[in-house]
Amino acid sequence: MRLKDKVAVVTGAARGIGFACAKLFAEEGAKVVLGDVMTDIGPASAKAIDPSGQRAVFVKCDVGDPKDVQALIDTAVSKFGKLDICVANAGINRVKDFLDVTLDEWSEVIRVNLTGTFLTGQAAARQMAKQGTPGAIINMSSCNAVMAIPTITAYVASKGGINQLTRVMALSLAAKNIRVNAIGPGSISTDMVKVVAKDPSVRRAQMARTPLGRYGEPEEVARVALFLATEDSSYITGQTIYPDGGRLALNYTVPVKDDA
Amino acid sequence: MSAFVPGRHAGKSIVVTGGARGIGLAYAQRLVAEGARVVLGDIREEDGRAAVAALGSAARFVSCDVTKKAEVDALMAEAMRAHGRLDVCIANAGVVSHSPFLETTEEEWDRVMAINVKGVLLTGQAAARAMIETRKRLSDWKGGAIVNIASVNAVVVQHGAVPYPVSKGAVHLLTRSMAIHLADHKIRVVAIGPGPTKTAMEAAVLADPAKRRIREIRTALRRMAEPEEVAAVASFLASEEASYITGQTLFVDGGRLVLNYMMPE
Numbered sequence: 001m002r003l004k005d006k007v008a009v010v011t012g013a014a015r016g017i018g019f020a021c022a023k024l025f026a027e028e029g030a031k032v033v034l035g036d037v038m039t040d041i042g043p044a045s046a047k048a049i050d051p052s053g054q055r056a057v058f059v060k061c062d063v064g065d066p067k068d069v070q071a072l073i074d075t076a077v078s079k080f081g082k083l084d085i086c087v088a089n090a091g092i093n094r095v096k097d098f099l100d101v102t103l104d105e106w107s108e109v110i111r112v113n114l115t116g117t118f119l120t121g122q123a124a125a126r127q128m129a130k131q132g133t134p135g136a137i138i139n140m141s142s143c144n145a146v147m148a149i150p151t152i153t154a155y156v157a158s159k160g161g162i163n164q165l166t167r168v169m170a171l172s173l174a175a176k177n178i179r180v181n182a183i184g185p186g187s188i189s190t191d192m193v194k195v196v197a198k199d200p201s202v203r204r205a206q207m208a209r210t211p212l213g214r215y216g217e218p219e220e221v222a223r224v225a226l227f228l229a230t231e232d233s234s235y236i237t238g239q240t241i242y243p244d245g246g247r248l249a250l251n252y253t254v255p256v257k258d259d260a
Numbered sequence: 261m262s263a264f265v266p267g268r269h270a271g272k273s274i275v276v277t278g279g280a281r282g283i284g285l286a287y288a289q290r291l292v293a294e295g296a297r298v299v300l301g302d303i304r305e306e307d308g309r310a311a312v313a314a315l316g317s318a319a320r321f322v323s324c325d326v327t328k329k330a331e332v333d334a335l336m337a338e339a340m341r342a343h344g345r346l347d348v349c350i351a352n353a354g355v356v357s358h359s360p361f362l363e364t365t366e367e368e369w370d371r372v373m374a375i376n377v378k379g380v381l382l383t384g385q386a387a388a389r390a391m392i393e394t395r396k397r398l399s400d401w402k403g404g405a406i407v408n409i410a411s412v413n414a415v416v417v418q419h420g421a422v423p424y425p426v427s428k429g430a431v432h433l434l435t436r437s438m439a440i441h442l443a444d445h446k447i448r449v450v451a452i453g454p455g456p457t458k459t460a461m462e463a464a465v466l467a468d469p470a471k472r473r474i475r476e477i478r479t480a481l482r483r484m485a486e487p488e489e490v491a492a493v494a495s496f497l498a499s500e501e502a503s504y505i506t507g508q509t510l511f512v513d514g515g516r517l518v519l520n521y522m523m524p525e
Contacts, residue, residue, distance in 0.1 A: 171480050171523075174523070221504070232262045232492040232493065236512055237481060239517075242505070
């Protein structure tokens with residue numbers, strides 16, 4: 001039980017990587033607050049982690065709305081007494097050619113991915129600073145923070161911004177004993193990726209750029225988050241860790257084994 | 261301070277080069293506490309035997325100069341002979357060198373490159389071959405991990421040191437190259453880039469307040485690392501918990517590389 005007596009908040013926790021983080025943290029002893037806009041599945045996700053509702057609760061949270069974010073953090077405090085760990089995971093993506101992206105589409109993605117990560121981190125850090133206890137904040141970036149895909153303009157820009165936001169936060173919060181790091185996953189087997197991977201050419205492209213030759217599982221990202229949430233990473237701050245199956249290291253491509 | 265993860269490396273056979281003292285010994289202590297059996301390689305025989313005596317029956321020592329292929333091969337062979345398998349190798353052996361550009365001699369350049377770069381290549385090759393053999397022997401083998409020790413000096417440099425940062429930059433790229441070549445063999449390859457750590461290697465820095473201050477104001481966390489903090493990262497990267505991470509250097513630097521100026525006095 002590596003997170004015994006810890007309290008964690010995870011945004012975008014109704015499914016995918018966020019849910020895997022919340023679930024693993026709970027398995028390691030933490031009490032978790034799951035925030036998400038997906039009110040249809042969010043409550044069931046919290047129940048799946050803890051049917052009693054004593055150790056996992058769902059809160060409707062649009063991370064682009066400061067009031068929602070504050071309510072999420074306040075829930076951790078009112079329900080579980082404090083906040084130790086925050087995973088700012090909520091994110092969206094819109095696929096469109098650069099020339100056709102409208103201002104509204106750009107703003108929608110930036111609002112959730114970048115502004116939402118800022119609002120979540122600030123509210124979480126204020127609570128941790130108020131407590132005067134050590135904290136860990138983990139932002140969900142992407143390998144697209146340092147590489148790019150031409151058809152997801154705002155997503156790529158937002159993730160690059162998250163890497164730099166992570167660095168600013170790490171420096172600003174170091175004296176308060178709050179570490180801030182990011183995770184930059186490659187192609188992970190989530191609903192978000194499964195939608196685009198239905199196209200065989202997309203799948204082939206993703207695997208050709210993945211030396212480990214497979215998609216990552218949400219649990220494999222959650223285990224990195226667990227590492228960053230514990231004292232095992234006590235001398236790591238401001239970093240982005242990339243569970244990307246080797247993608248960032250690869251110049252060209254690797255052969256795709258299973259073309260089915 | 262971090263807590264051991266009981267059983268995380270249970271049943272594994274692990275080799276640590278430069279394992280007789282310092283961070284190398286900290287890796288061995290952590291991995292043994294988490295269930296592994298280790299073989300330490302080092303040129304420091306006296307320290308090595310003392311380390312094994314302290315670690316107990318899960319540890320062995322082999323005298324090993326990582327610049328000599330035969331000695332590196334013998335180190336891996338001992339792990340295979342004693343434990344029948346190799347799961348993890350930590351290529352930690354290395355030297356520092358304080359020689360400015362104009363004063364760096366051919367001999368010093370060759371010495372540092374031989375230990376820090378060629379040593380990591382030879383260690384990685386021998387470890388990977390032992391792991392490939394392990395995979396043949398064990399049908400349920402979960403895969404191997406090679407952890408190379410780089411440095412923040414893989415990407416930043418300071419006045420008065422030339423061969424050392426260049427050698428660590430090479431380790432960073434060698435790690436990427438090994439990761440690509442060994443992925444199909446179920447072997448992940450990663451590196452750790454520590455900042456200044458409180459070891460015997462840094463004794464001169466620890467004893468000199470001015471030198472220490474230079475390091476601390478360029479570190480967000482305002483302190484040097486404890487060897488155990490670096491060992492905790494190695495344990496994570498060597499475990500199945502890092503199963504989708506390969507080809508990466510993880511900088512354990514207390515917030516050094518991200519800091520533009522200095523921390524307030």
